[in-house]
Amino acid sequence: MKKPVYRALGLLSVALGVIGALLPLLPTTPFLILAAYFFARSHPEWEARLLAHPKIGPSILAWRDHGAIPLFAKRLATLLLAISAIGGWLTLPVPWCYVPGGVAVCVLSWMWTRPTV
Helix, strand or coil, rough: HHHHHHHHHHHHHHHHHHHHHHCCCCCCCHHHHHHHHHHHHCCCEEEEEEEHHHCCCHHHCCCCCCCCCCCHHHHHHHHHHHHHHHHHHHHHHCCHHHHHHHHHHHHHHCCCCCCCC
């Protein structure tokens, strides 16, 4: 009973990852890491395809093996979160204008404590 559920969740995660590649606010890599997790428990061939992918495979393996995030991804996330925080600060009413900055500080504090590959 678990395998079909894991397989469906893996497919949903891949779909959200693909959508995230097209939409700026939806992340791609976390959904693909989640898909690899689900496929490892339901469909090893699909997991192997994700891990063998030249673009996303290394990021998934770095996270799985070391809990590491590539330096390029950290820098890009920092830039995009800063832009979002500034945009929120300039356009949202008080007290909501502080929320994007607070979220950015929390996310970046956690992210920069992860190992770098």
